Amino acid sequence: MTPISAENIVMNYGKVKALDAVSLKVEKGELFGLIGPDGAGKTSLIKILGTLLLANSGTAEIEGMDVVKQYQNIRRQIGYMPGKFSLYQDLTVEENLNFYASIFGTTLEENYDLIKDIYKQIEPFKKRRAGKLSGGMKQKLALSCALIHKPKVLFLDEPTRGVDPVSRQDLWDMLQSLKKDNITILVSTAYMEEALLCDRISLMDHGKILATNSPDGLIANFDKPLYAIRSGNSFNIIKKLKAYKHANSVYPFGDWVHYTDKRDTIDPLEIKTYLENNDTPNVEIKQIKASVEDCYMSLTSKNQNYEPA
Amino acid sequence: MRIIRFIIVKEFIQIFRNPLLVLIILSQPFIQVLLLGTAGGDINYASVYVVDEDLSSTSREIISKMKGSDFFDIRGAALTMDEAYKVMEYKNINLIVHFPPNFEKKLIKEHSSKVQLVTNAIDAITASLTYAYSSEIIGAVNKDVAIKWSKKSLSNKAATVSIPYSYWYNRALISQYIMVPAMCVAMVVMITILLSGMNIVKEKEIGTMEQLNVTPMRKTHFIMGKIIPVWIINIVLLAIGLILSSLVFHVPVVGSLWLVFFLSGVVMFLLLAVGVLISVISNTQQQAMFFTFFIIMIFVIFGDFITPIDNMPSWGKAMAELNPQAYYSRMIHLVITKGSGIKDILPDLLKVSGLTFATLAVSLWIFNKKD
Structure with missing residues (x-):
């Protein structure tokens, strides 16, 4: 039985297409990432799968149960952690946990094993009100509350947004460790580098899934040689390269400009010479391995070619 | 039922974590009954x-x-x-x-x-x-x-007819006997609607509603858990109000005190249902606040408080038929001042119960549709 499966989900907000025929399958025990910028449709998809939102069309099943017809049963099996901290700020850590446990008809003691790795980090503050916790600790409390009833499937909507780098790393470590309990996890994020921490990912943009693969598989599929180019003036490089007749894609990447060519094999020197002949001195060029972000950029440019916005 | 109990406990913890709120709520009987009961004096000059x-x-x-x-x-x-x-x-x-x-x-x-x-x-x-x-x-x-x-x-004796009259149910025409119970009614109406209305919207605004929606908790349980604490608080406030009215203004309760609390308890559920309806329609506490004030104004105006309903045009009387405060005010005066029994107020009680179920049904329908 597939823990999460979605077929042709369409979601419209007025004229805006938030989800455009999205299909997805997540396997048991997988840590699956939905990667995409804001507005890609990640939150809508998670809410539909989490029985919080009704899709305009399409079907979805969680653990073999339909999200519309059997939502009551699904809710016993899933944990959900929204992007915004939404626990009771005026209740203590302990009271929040006990409250959510009792709503599910269980107790903190009964499921202590599952959450102890996470909870023991905030246990010293269990008498503190949730509103007075630091961002990282709030995150841990929210995750504990989402896990308090031993869910089979866990949804996390942008759990690392606005969280400091150390807490972000903590959170990913915690998610990795949950895999040993055979919990299927669907997590969304706008940070491309976090994709590498997932077993498989779907790259999303404008309500569409552009590609679904393991991070390594995705990178291996990057078919064109990728060059990183640098000189004193990135803006000038981008302008000149975009005017270059063989250019396939040009985009800034930190201090560097990433470039792919329309031809399959090229000589980097040719590009260097072209740029230096066009008022861009001291060009540094090297071939590099693609990252997830490069894959995303190449996929979105293809996507836009299909359907010019 | 167990879940309702957990929500009620949580509500009380949250209310008592908010000392200013507790203070404002508890000061209501003193302010409304004492101050306004005294200020609304007779015209004697x-x-x-x-x-x-x-x-x-x-x-x-x-x-x-x-x-x-x-x-x-x-x-x-x-x-x-x-x-x-x-x-x-x-x-x-x-x-x-x-x-x-x-x-x-x-x-x-x-x-x-x-x-x-x-x-x-x-x-x-x-x-x-x-x-x-x-x-x-x-x-x-x-x-x-x-x-x-x-x-x-003419003769030494002229026949004259004199008409001595007395005001029944309030022989001395002491306005406080009317005003103080009316203030208790106004207080209960206001606090009940305001507290229950704000209460649910708050969960929407801070996002806990969404978190609760992914749990197997039923919406009816949630609503019950939210309104029962408000009901209990208002019963306590009413008790304080009636004690003050008896101690300070010596307002006699001619009818049964149990009946006063019973009918109040029934009317409070209608008021809570109105609060729930407001909170289901609103998305923010600000909206709910404006909505509540608007509704309370109408309830007071058509509530037998400023103008007697009997003196209103027919559309005003029709509006009073939907107004919890009109029922509450009428029944309280019947029981406290006139000493009516349950039989006399039964038709009103039945209408109030009918309105309660109708309002709750509409609220639940919107609640299920929206979230």
């Missing part, structure tokens, strides 16, 4: 100016009778009406009594004569009361004069 162009014994008798009454305060006399009008314009005079020349002569000769009463109608209630009281005094004098003259001409 009217200032009078006299223009006596007759200067006869009859006119003086009327003036001296007015002087003798506690109600009238004769501030002075003017020679002409123009002068008196000026006084009314610049000073706070409620009434001008004008005796035209030959007032007494006409009365004796023609058996009829006229006194002019000019009331200052800026305050309509005082004006009508002043008019009624002064006509009564003049009427009494009129009767005396008639008897005096008939004595002279």
Whole structure:
């Protein structure tokens, strides 16, 4: 039985297409990432799968149960952690946990094993009100509350947004460790580098899934040689390269400009010479391995070619 | 049921974590009942100016009778009406009594004569009361004069019919007996709607509603868990209000005190349902707050509090049929002041219950549709 499966989900907000025929399958025990910028449709998809939102069309099943017809049963099996901290700020850590446990008809003691790795980090503050916790600790409390009833499937909507780098790393470590309990996890994020921490990912943009693969598989599929180019003036490089007749894609990447060519094999020197002949001195060029972000950029440019916005 | 209990416990913890809120809620019976119960006093005073162009014994008798009454305060006399009008314009005079020349002569000769009463109608209630009281005094004098003259001409005994009257259910016409229970009603209406309305919207606004929606908790359980604490709080507030009204204003509860609490408990569920409806429609606490004030205003205006419903046009009466405060106010007065039993208020109680189920059903329908 597939823990999460979605077929042709369409979601419209007025004229805006938030989800455009999205299909997805997540396997048991997988840590699956939905990667995409804001507005890609990640939150809508998670809410539909989490029985919080009704899709305009399409079907979805969680653990073999339909999200519309059997939502009551699904809710016993899933944990959900929204992007915004939404626990009771005026209740203590302990009271929040006990409250959510009792709503599910269980107790903190009964499921202590599952959450102890996470909870023991905030246990010293269990008498503190949730509103007075630091961002990282709030995150841990929210995750504990989402896990308090031993869910089979866990949804996390942008759990690392606005969280400091150390807490972000903590959170990913915690998610990795949950895999040993055979919990299927669907997590969304706008940070491309976090994709590498997932077993498989779907790259999303404008309500569409552009590609679904393991991070390594995705990178291996990057078919064109990728060059990183640098000189004193990135803006000038981008302008000149975009005017270059063989250019396939040009985009800034930190201090560097990433470039792919329309031809399959090229000589980097040719590009260097072209740029230096066009008022861009001291060009540094090297071939590099693609990252997830490069894959995303190449996929979105293809996507836009299909359907010019 | 177990889940409802957990929500109730959580609600009480949250309420008592908010000391300012607790203070404001608990101060309500003291402020509303004590302060407003005292401030809403009787009209027991009217200032009078006299223009006596007759200067006869009859006119003086009327003036001296007015002087003798506690109600009238004769501030002075003017020679002409123009002068008196000026006084009314610049000073706070409620009434001008004008005796035209030959007032007494006409009365004796023609058996009829006229006194002019000019009331200052800026305050309509005082004006009508002043008019009624002064006509009564003049009427009494009129009767005396008639008897005096008939004595002279006819036999020594003239038959007169006097009409002594008493105000039933409130013999001394003490306004606090009406005002204080009415203030208790107004307080319960306000706090119940406000607390229950804010309560659910708050969960929407801070996002906990969404978190609760992914749990197997049923919406009916959630609503029950949210409104029962408010119900308990209001029963306590009502008890405080009634204790104050008995200790401070000595308002007698003629009917059964249990019935007062029973009918209040029933009406409170309707008020809670209204609060739930507001919170289901609103998305933010600000919206809910405005909505609540708007509704409370209408409830008060059509609630037998400012204008008696019996004096309203038919559409106003129809609106009162949907108004929890109108039912509550009517039933409370029936039981507290008149001493009615459950049989007398049963039709109202049934209507209130019907409205409660209707409101809750609509709220749940919207709630399920929206979230």
